[in-house]
Amino acid sequence: MEESAKWCERQILLRPLDFRTTLCERLWCLLQVFGFTLNCSVYARKMREVIASLLLLMASHVAAHCPLNIHIGNCSYRILCYNTISDLKFDGDCEGSSNYDVKIDITLQNASDTFHIGVDPELLATITTLTVHGNWPRTDLSFLDMMYRLKNLYIINNNIQQISNSPFRNLVNIENIDLSHNRIANIEDLFQFESRPYKMYSLSLAYNSIVEVPGDSFGELSSIRELDLSHNFIRELKEEPFCNLTNLHVLKLNNNRIKDLNGALHNLLNLRHLYLRSNQIEKIDMVSINTINHLETFDISKNHIEVIDPTLFPRHWNHFRNDSVCKIILADNRIAHVPNASIEVYERYRRNSDYKFVYTKLDLSNNSITHLEYYAFTLMLPISIDLSNNKLTDFIVNAEDLMYVQYLNLSSNYLNRLYYESFSAMHNLHNFDLSHNYMENFPDQSLSNTHNLKYVNITYNDILELHSLRITFHPEGGYLDLSNNGLSALVIPQNEAIGLKELALTFNNISDPYLIRLTDQKNLTRLDMSNNFIVELDESSLQLPQQLDYLDLSFNDIYRISPSAFYRLTSLRTLKLSHNHLKIIEHGVFRGLSMLLNLDLSFNEIGQLDSKTFTDLKKLGILSLSHNGLNILDNEGWLSHDLELIVYLDDNNLSCEWLAKALNDFKRGYSKMHPTVFKTVITGNSINGIPCMQEVQNLERPTSKYMTDERLLIICQKILEAVQKQTSLMKEFRWQLILQDEKKKSALNTYNTNKIFDF
Template identity: 50%
Template sequence: MIQVYKLLIIFSSVTLSSCYCPTDRIHNIGQCAYRIHCFGNIRGISLPNECYESTNYPVTVDVTVTDAIERFDDHLDLDFLNIITSLKVLGRWQHTKLAILMYTTRLRHLQLANIGIEEISGTPFYYLARLETLDLSYNSLTDIAELFQFQIHPNKLRKLSLANNAIKDIPSEAFDELSSLAELDLSYNIISDLSEEPFYNLTKLEILRLNNNRIKDLNGAVNSLQNLKHLYLRGNQIQNIDEESLNIIQHLETFDVSWNELEKIKPIMFSRHWDHFTNHSICKIILTGNHIINVPNATSQEISSRFARTMNKHNVNILTELDLSSNSITNIEYSAFQSLIQLISLNLSKNKVIDFVVNANDLADLKFLNLSGNYITQLYYESFSAMTKLQNLDLSYNRLEFIPDMTFNNNNNLKLVNMTYNEIEKLDSIHITMFHPEGGVLDLSNNGLSKINIPYGEGLRLVTLFLHSNNISDPSLVDLSHQTDLRTVDMSDNLIWELDDSSLRLPGSSLVYLDLTCNKIHWIGPATFKRLPHLKTLRLGHNLLTKLEYGSFEGLHDLLNLDLSYNRIVFLDSKLLMDLKFLRVLSVRSNDMTVLDMTSWYSHKFDLTVNIDNNNLTCEWLQKALNDFNNGYTRVRPTVLLGGKGKNTVEGIPCLPSESESLIDRSQYILADERLLVTSQKILEAVREQNYYFRNFILRVMQKEEDKARKVEKAN
């Protein structure tokens, strides 16, 4: 028995010694302001005396307890517990009384999230008169009936989170004593019934989160919340919202009833009353992910309310964002948005809209319009005529075949127009006169385009044009020569076969970026890019180039980046790139290149990085190139981005060993050498033959002269 007692003492001492607050985890962050991290329990902390009874400056003590246990004994420092202002507990407290809270009467912030609580006994918050925020989220609580009781009324609790628990029922008296509450989070529980109206006493509540529960009907549960500004009901099972349950909707800034089972929209859902808003408020009405088929006209009541508000001299500036995406909307009535004042964002994406014909005056303030993912085949001027402030227009994933005349004649503030994934094959005009003063972006990718022309006087201030993934085979049919503000053109992933000096009808005065990757380019003729003197980036990767012609890059005096990766260029002579005086980055990755002659780059004036990944360059060549760079003989540095072939490396760059040169197929060079040798031999033989005949000729002439001389001598 004595031995057992001794073991208990030893075990107790071990437990006590492992529960402490290390001195290196006590951080003084100000005058009587501390951040403390403890393990197991809170003990062994000594703070200056003035921090216990001081009234000259506020005391802030933020404590985090990891692997917290609920064990209290004579070693507790009650004076210290009484000055804790913020407490975060990390551990596993399945069934708890939260007994420590009876000693933390100055607590303002309490976090008990994700510690496995299934049941809380008693009324542990009773003495926490100063508590402002309480986080009980990510536990397994089911019963909160008598949990929130306080000694002093009204208490100061402003924010309560019960999210991600297992709460099914909320008794009517559950929040009786929380009249000061401003934010309540009950999301991600299994609440289905609100018939007991548990929120009736929360008169100061501004934010209520009930998203991701099983609520089918509001039953007027929020009608008493006259100060409510944000109501979140996302991810429930609501099929209908009756008139009684919409009594407070006119003063909501956020009304999120997305991903429910609503089939009809009541016009009152769009109505807001200006008395409840401050200047520049943004109302968000989120109805995405329901089963809505029709958007009805505003009733006379909502329309008259709008005009009365507009005429009122005390009218405030209210902006509205409306999200109706991911429904089954087929019909939008002409005056559907008439009750909405200053609608700035309208999302109708992922519906079944065929025709978008609405009163343009109702959309005069619109900045963002998303019609993506519908069945629209035709655009109408009357719908867009008043949208003079429109900046972002998304028409992607529709069935447009062309852009009608005058459609966007009044839209001079467009920043982004997305028309990807339509059925446009040819465009002789985009019918957009002018983009935003800061510049515009037009995306026509994935359409099947083979021809596009933007005539003079159109597309002013167009800065970026995307044409990738189309059917462009003849780049001369892409006439952008009048777009003097155009800086970026992307024609990647098309069917372009070859380029010459007449292929690119692009604006030479402004273009700085041209992407021609993923085409079928096998030949680039001389002076192809001569008209683009200001180009800084040229991408020609993923094509079928086998060699480059002299003069192909003539005129590219400002080019900084050239991408020739993923082609079939086996041999590259730097002489071919001599026009690129300012080149900084060259990529020849994945060409199976065997020869890279850098002789002409020895005089390059700027640092030039050459990416040589996945080629067949030898270590001997690489070593010489790196030595020349390291010794300052050249400013050209070979390098890799993602590694390359072979196990051998030089300065971490993979290469092929010199002895494997014989493994490289150099038949074309051997054949060329043999032909040259044969030719040289033939020339030498011809020269020898000519010399032979010449010598014979000279000898014969000399012999004749000698014979004449002898005859003369004999005659004399």
């Protein structure tokens, strides 16, 4: 007895109270410890009584509460509970009401699968949505027996491995079951019902451990419209497991290990969206193709398909509305060749049916395609074609098949030229990606018939110079990206590149900006020439249009900017000159930039700066001087600035005395200059999170004691201006009075004269 008691004491300390078996052992041990000796029959009877009492006690008192009860409408509640469900009260009108649609949405945290023991059955019967979290490797979900009104059930991430006894049998009103993110392996006989759940529309078993789907797994779920079996270990589909799911619209089988469809899609004539991504499928059987032709979304990407059957592409147009869009995703396969479409098949599908515009988005990216047949796209009306990351050396197809194409991606191939014949009918092309190829010239002749271009990407090619650009962009404006080429010169004559609004020339070989001649581009508003090799800017360097709004010259090697370098850019609002080698900003550099709002001079080598340099920038609102190592910033020139000017001063060496004075001047309204930082500092010397240098000696400039306090002069000047304005108003008012008197005298004289003549 002593040994048993000691063993029990050790077990009580070591073993957790997780399951009924463990609970029984612990109770038996407790009885042994306290000296009770029971035979097996008495033990069994006593244990049943003790367990029942103890479970009732636990359900009522072990940290069980429902702290969050949100009343969201008439007889509608959203409730959060812990451990079990207790102490819930609803409006009297809602209990057993047929006048209101009662909705009780309960989320139960940290629960065991016996949480319902001791809970009022009538309360359980009112629940319509249940989300429950716990750790139940093996369970029978017995709490569902009393929840006959349940519509939505979410048992997600509960570590469930096995579910026994067909627990859903009484859920006659169920609409949605989500058992995702568990470890369920066997679903045979799991979905058995006393009465068929004709309202059920969605079932998710995603992220489980299912290997096999038996033929009768979903025999009683003919009403469901969405079935998610993704992210499991399913190897094959045999016995037609979906044959009775005639209402199914969405089927997700992606991220499994399926090798063959085996006709499993047979009878799914209402299926609209099929996801088979990340499997091991090598070919598509003809029975499945008959279903695939009805699909709006067919994703079979990331499989092992090598050959495309031409009958894969045509659509059954009579199943779709006009202007429907279908998606065929064949990316990340092993396709090397796209064959000609069969005209016979095409005519068979169109015969005896009204012609409808059913558009297709086709994704063939990340394959090994080396050749496209001329009529490869005849059996569809493509509006989007993605052929990126293949091995194409040319693109020769029937232009009439591409007349509706809006998006064409030919990036990451081996193209060095394009043919006009393939693009001549592409009047609707909006987005064209030709990046990462071997183009030495811009394909403007091939694109001469495309008048709706919005985005053209020619980055990462071998274009060294451009002296013409005979293309037309969309009336709303277009974006052209020529970055990462070897461009050193670009000339766009008048009446070319019509509608070009934004141009990117980053990461090229531009060293002389004078060779970038864009003065005739009247629609160009944004230009990015960052990450080039520009060293110097003078008055003639920037041959850019007057209406340019945004100019980025950052990440160059600029060490000097001459006065009036930007004088032509009178509409410029943003100028970026960061990450260069500027040490001095001369007076007059920003002449003409009266509309500039944002100026970035960060990450340069400017040690001293006079604010009078910025006198021409009347509307400047943001100035970044961060990361320059500034020692001296004379801000007296900003005392007369009309608008608030935010100046970023991260990582500089300005004195704390100067910073304190500048902040005080702004606070008191003497100055509009507002010193700040992008990131406040918490170590070292700082004021308001702005770093500064504590002076160890008086570094006052020799002439400072002879200088006039410009703040006082500015205030006096403003007073004089106000007096002058008032005097002007008084003079104007006096002149108005004099003019009125003269008008009255003139009118009186005219009246008297008329009276004399009348007499």
